Amino acid sequence: MEILLAKPVLIGLHLGMAILGIDAFLWLAGEYAAGAMVTRRRVIAAVLGVIGFIGSWIVGGYYYVKYYGPLVKPVIKAGLAPWAHAIAMEAKEHIFLLIVPVAITVLLAARGTEPSIRRPTMWLALLISVMGLAIGAMGFIISAAYRFGVIPAVAG
Amino acid sequence: MYKNLKLIWSSAYSALITGLAVVAVTIYMEYSPAFKVILTNLTSHHWISKSLGSIILYFLLWFVLNKIGADNKNELQTRRALWTLFIFTILSALSIFLFFVWHYLFVG
Numbered sequence: 106m107e108i109l110l111a112k113p114v115l116i117g118l119h120l121g122m123a124i125l126g127i128d129a130f131l132w133l134a135g136e137y138a139a140g141a142m143v144t145r146r147r148v149i150a151a152v153l154g155v156i157g158f159i160g161s162w163i164v165g166g167y168y169y170v171k172y173y174g175p176l177v178k179p180v181i182k183a184g185l186a187p188w189a190h191a192i193a194m195e196a197k198e199h200i201f202l203l204i205v206p207v208a209i210t211v212l213l214a215a216r217g218t219e220p221s222i223r224r225p226t227m228w229l230a231l232l233i234s235v236m237g238l239a240i241g242a243m244g245f246i247i248s249a250a251y252r253f254g255v256i257p258a259v260a261g
Numbered sequence: 262m263y264k265n266l267k268l269i270w271s272s273a274y275s276a277l278i279t280g281l282a283v284v285a286v287t288i289y290m291e292y293s294p295a296f297k298v299i300l301t302n303l304t305s306h307h308w309i310s311k312s313l314g315s316i317i318l319y320f321l322l323w324f325v326l327n328k329i330g331a332d333n334k335n336e337l338q339t340r341r342a343l344w345t346l347f348i349f350t351i352l353s354a355l356s357i358f359l360f361f362v363w364h365y366l367f368v369g
Contacts, residue, residue, distance in 0.1 A: 162312070166308070166309065166312060169308065170305075170306045170308065170309060174306075188365055191361065191364070191365040192358075192361045192362055192365050195361040196357055196358045196361045198308055199283060199287045199311075199357045200354045200357050200358065202283045202311060202312060202315045203276075203279075203280045203283060203350055203353055203354060205316065205319075206272075206275065206276035206279050206280070206315070206316075206319040207276050207280075207346065207350055209272060209276070209319075210269065210272040210273050210275075210276050210343070210346060213268050213269045213272050214269045214339075214343060217266065217269060217339075219266070219336050219339070221336045221337070221339075221340045222266075222269070222336065222339055222340050222343060225340055225343035225344045225347060226343060228347055229343060229346065229347050229350075232347060232350060232351065236350075236354060239354075
């Protein structure tokens, strides 16, 4: 448990679960784009996607509340790129809240076989993946801002 | 055919309304320290309150929308709900991002 709650492991799990979610919804979009009619495969992809994003939400949320606020945020705000917190982190933590309800909706729609709902479901699955990637890019910016934030302190 | 299109329809509108609520609460909190304190006191952290609030609101709306009205929805209504969710999710995400860009540049 101690290892699981270590900061680098938490970040790795947060990212890993998000990658699972992104890839699963890309897979789902691909199933629609290829015209695949196997409902079971679509549902498996969507279930994996929802599990990935919920897991990423819980693990990332724990890290954010427990470590980011007291340890990371002050370094970023005092560093070279305070906007990384003010824009990237603020946007990331709130845009993420939009994803899970949309992902559950896509999971329900993936069970449907009606031809007319395939196209919007495919675009919603793609949108979830793009939002996940954008949030991942913001996470990268935040991590980089933290690394460069600690350099002057170490050098000094 | 997957008969229960109403489940998809109600989930789509619940996700849409939840997204709009997230945008509204996020922006309002930046201007109301008292509201932020209320959210913080609810669960020890304002983000936990927003997270739990958003998921509770989504499931509550889903339950209510699924109960009211006709027993099922047709394909056209469901398709429209999914496209509406698609557009509003993009608008909600952009609103949050642009708000924080604007807030950083002009409010500080």
